Amino acid sequence: TQLLEQSPQFLSIQEGENLTVYCNSSSVFSSLQWYRQEPGEGPVLLVTVVTGGEVKKLKRLTFQFGDARKDSSLHITAAQPGDTGLYLCAGANGGYSTLTFGKGTMLLVSP
């Protein structure tokens, strides 16, 4: 069974601070996806990383896929209250396989 461990489980910060969320596994994944879920909504896909060592930027969010494709990180610069939500990483093996989800990191950004 492939497992994805996310850390921290909960993060409470002030607006303007930087933060990093980690997603680690002992297994190799062909791709990894990051989602953000706001209360009362379904998860929204933020990014997919597929190449070991890949770095993708989405405005203030930077995503990195580890060289060995076993881990990933999400860095947010100058966090804003609108970044508040549950951040989920999910790994896939093959284009049509089901996803393995981590337990999520709950981020709270206070004004």
Add this chain to the structure above:
Amino acid sequence: SAVISQKPSRDICQRGTSLTIQCQVDSQVTMMFWYRQQPGQSLTLIATANQGSEATYESGFVIDKFPISRPNLTFSTLTVSNMSPEDSSIYLCSVLNSYEQYFGPGTRLTVT
């Protein structure tokens, strides 16, 4: 991407009854999934629903409790049968499109 809608968005049901959740997608997709998300938790896959074949259930989930229909490439239903308070959860429909997975807004179910 894909735009997914679910009905109902929320419901409060009595123990022992059944609820059918509908999922509609704005484009044809081969693979659809149903997930459960209990309060404060991550997502647990219930089953994969492909058009033209029986749904494939994950360990711990059975067809009698969670029957699924997939009549065409844009629609699916999940029924939660003989409900108990332990079934209180958010139920999410998801589709695979171009190797990426997209989610509906979820159905928040409370069983009393």
